[in-house]
Amino acid sequence: MSGAGLALPAVPTRGQRAWRRYGLAGIGAAIVLGWLLVALLAPWIAPYDPDFVDVANRLRPPSAAHLLGTDALGRDCFSRLLWGSRVSLLAGFAVVLLGALFGTLVGMVAAYARGWVDEALMRLTDLVLCFPPIILALAIAAALGIGTTNTVIAMLVVWWPKFARLSRALALVQRGQEYVEAAVVLGLRPARILGRHIAPNAVGPLVVLVTLDVGNAIITFAGLSFLGLGVVPPTAEWGAMVAEGRELVEQWWVATFPGLAILTVVLGFNFLGDGLRDWLDPKARSR
Amino acid sequence: MIRYVASRLLGAAVMAVLATLVVFLIANTVPGDPVLAQLGDIAASNPETVREWRAKWGLDLPLWERYGLFLRGLLNGDLGTSIASQRPVLEDILQYAPATIELATIAFILALAAGIPLGIAAAVWRDSWVDAAARMVSLIGVSSPTFWLAFVMLALFYGGLQIAPGPGRLDPIAFPPPDVTGLFLVDSILAGDWEAFHDAAAHLVLPSIVLAAATIGLITRTTRAAMLEAMGQDYVRVSRSKGLPERFIVLRHILPNALIPVVTLGGLAFANLLAGAVMTETVFSWPGLGRYTFRSAAALDFPAIMGITLVVSVSTLLVNLLVDLSYALLDPRVRR
């Protein structure tokens, strides 16, 4: 017994391992939960009416009275920030959940039907995917007119294809698994095979994509708002708030804080999604 | 290989035609009435004027005939006339494209140059502080709203520290180099105008960093995942059993395999850069396609929006084709 490097190495403690495995996802979950609470409680915790115009107090820097200062119309930035979380989170969840629902339906049907149905649905998916999402969403949003609902609809049009692709691929993988073949041989009905055998085993990656994607949708929605296509003024919304402040370099607080809000909430979803992915990946889990 | 390219081109052409159909349908079946938008309230209240106007623009024809006209116009390079600028949309697009191409190219190079080494380092020193740092950089990159990042950079380095030039492609008082390609960096080199080159380069720093931020995150993540995937493959252990140096194994055996999925990211990165360009150019007053898009959208300038959508989706198709072809170069398994 000679030579270096033969001694037992330090084994990471239980805490270190748990941190490595769940730490990021935990932080992400905490951030997301925090913002959800804010959105829920905004009417009670916001110190001012978010739309109350007070021109006498316009563009005040952050102070005890106005934690994040006031904007060009003298509205309280902090209250607007809190209220803005409602629109952003709602839009983000609506786009992703509805998009995932529709896309998954398309993907599963394509995978199950195969043949020309599959071909047609997948060509349609490819067609939508050949437009850069934000440009097409922008065109549709412009066509539909300004408004939260219209913007969400525009985003939905470009949002579902990735879920169709992923769910089809997942369903196809599961379809070839021997336990699904066993279910066929046992004489189970297609709906039961899809619902009881394929879906539960295919759902993991979809959950990860949904989680990561809520952040994406929030950024895109805020972007469209920033471009003037999201919400109808004077609704408090983070993207629109950044737009209102983008010329105000001296009054940096007007644009900075709503942007930070977007950054934190999206980061939260990304942490959570990344953590979920590591956790669901059996290769990563065994380490 | 030629057969493959030919059939791919044909497929892309079919998709492009279908894309025009989508664009056409969006433009022609949306609730908003172009009559109102084009003629204004007073004229629209006169039924005779409206009828004439509709006949003039072919709006009284059935949908499929209008699509035929639309296609014929396209073949003649007619994307319609912009309401806002009163100029042909194609002319507008050609005028604004070079600024965007210059910015996006620099951003893309930046994203690759930062993202790939970062991803490699994160994978090689997996679970170390390098990995954690790379993860944070990439997560913050993809989580930052571009328009906000642009504002913060501008406020900090131009407004606050005053070490970066302001918005625009050049100083307001400077003259652009003689127009050859429309790319200021190239044109200034061609003209030997080093002052303009320096000015243009300095103005590119902030916007290209902002534009690259999200893509850096994407590329870092993908490179890291692909490297780890490749590192777990049997051929890596075989390489070790052959007594090859570790550095050689990483660079010559693992990396070529890991780059394959990174290349497939090209199409996605392109779409990313376009989306980012709309925001970045708006904040940096960059006279490119992105700002043109924003202005058209804000003015509900439909012909312009449709034209942009079409041009951009066709270029996306071409980029995806290029990605698939370079994929074939990198991966002998898909070569024919």
Place this chain on the structure above:
Amino acid sequence: MTAPPVLEVPVLEVQDLRTVFLTDAGPVRAVDGVSFRLGAGETLGIVGESGSGKSVTALSLLRLLEEPARIVGGQMRFQGRDLLAMRPEELQALRGDRMAMVFQDPMTGLNPVIRILRQLTEHMVSHGHHTPAAAKHRAITLLGRMGITTPERTVTGFPHEFSGGMRQRVMLAMGFANDPALLVADEPTTALDVTIQAQILDLLRGLNRDFGTAILLISHDLGVIGSVCARVAVMYAGEVVEEAATEAVLADPRHPYAWALVNAVPRIDQPLGAERRLTSIEGAPPDALDLPTGCRFAPRCPFRIARCETQHPPLAEVAPGRLARCWVTQAGAVLPKPGGTGFAEPGAERVRPEAAAPLLSVRGLVKHFPLPRETLFSPRRVVHAVNGVDLEVARGETLGIVGESGCGKSTLARLITRIHTPTAGSIRFDGQEIAGASAAAIRPLRRRMQMVFQDPYASLNPRMRIGDTLAEPLVAHGLLRRGAEARERVAELLSTVGLNPAWAARFPHEFSGGQRQRISIARALALQPDLVVADEPISALDVNIQAQILNLMLNLQERFGLTYLFIAHDLAVVRHLCDRVMVLYLGQVMESARSADLFARPLHPYTRVLISAVPVPDVGAQRGRQRVVLQGEPPGTLVLPTGCPFRSRCPIARPVCETPPPLAEHTPGRWAACHFPGEFDPGSSQALPSAQARAESPA
């Protein structure tokens, strides 16, 4: 580099090697005190089941272990140099130079994006033995030596252009590139078909003989070891339990585990006994985290004595040149010859009542799988998986279907069970036509026709408790209601297949491979079927578990009067289990006959070659046995060959073979698709005509 080794210094000397895996649950002692030595030019085999530590031993030798594995003790000397004291650069200089390794899976062992030439030459150059030009020359020469007919073309290709057998030849050439003193081969033929395995084993023997390279061969298959290695070490639970000359271990094992290993496998070279149950030891290897204090095999050992439970036996000499880690044999006891009461006469098979109408009757079955288009406009290519198969299975009979991978046997199973819909042909199950029937029309018949799958890890839904898995078909067919009734039936099913009924609430991942296969069988039995289609049900299992599952299948057949369609690539198992056997090649039947007849005197040249390629775990018998090593590999299934499908590899192919031979009845019950049935018999004519190498060039 080093002075020529003194004669007494062995190539490799391992003393008390200990390797652990540092897992969350604690250190797992994967290799626990292994010692052996290997002289220059010698061959040593290491045999054991999965988890016995044999592969970890191989990786430890080259110090190629990755986290969380660590060598924590022992000594390893290579040509007298201490491997554990070496710095990374010294190890690097040694690996691929004096000491080389060949791994199990040739499909993943080569880098897909690098040309063969660079992969063959890079370490010749980096170790400083050759200039790039000389290395290229040597690479081509080596590939030629490995039996590749067009080495100049091969080196310019990429790995994906070659079959598994070809790639393993490339891997061997890579191992021999710098003319090593020791080659460690870790299951080098496990991923290959039996005819290709025979080619590679032939090659290994030749390389050992011609180059004098010492070979350490790791395998789970005693037949493979027996055909290459002079000595063998048997590993169990991280320890060597027996080490001796291979012949001696095979004839007269001195450790009960080696005894079980030798006797668990049916032998193709010995007459069938009347008793079809194989010798199997119950139980599973001990938990590596909680090893028994006494002999590690004691809990499963049929011969254990009181001392075995408490005292850990050393590896000690039981006879001259023979080591065993067993108190019983060290005390001088001899392990008995297993089970069977002597050998039965040929033809002493079970006599099955031939039913008037066959249970299953298949005519002209065809399945083609169209591949997805590569682009929107490229032509569709088609995999010709099954190309006109006829078969009949009588009630209560076992029909075996054998063939190499890609012969269409698994597709055939999935057509008969109607997982896939046939392209053409007829399937009549108990008189009812099901080939084109709708899913709804077949559903009532499903109760009577069930399937057992190959991969015990993939064939159970990981998210369902096994109780639910077993109850689901019963409830779906309206046979019983959820609740107490179902629970009772599930418990009954579990005990039928030898599992604890209390385990119904567990999930699949809580079971071992063998236990999962039992659950899979229980699921197939739940509906009380007449026919069970078993698609390679034991090929993913260790030999001992194989024997358990085979015995279980035999018991169930007797108890419930089951009819089996048994699909396998292992001829010895098929011979052992099946009444009749059908040989498939490229989706067509080559030969079909009663098992005893087919193995006694095959009519089709392919059948003969297949039988002869089986490595037999007995060096003596191997010597007497006529071996035919078939050259080349089966053609692909995208374009079917014209004429006889086997003619491109057939040793007796003649011009007339360009017309496809019909499957004709030779003597009653014996069918063969050959123009010259029974003519190929290398026992009489020693000559093996021109090596057919056409299939060797890149596809």
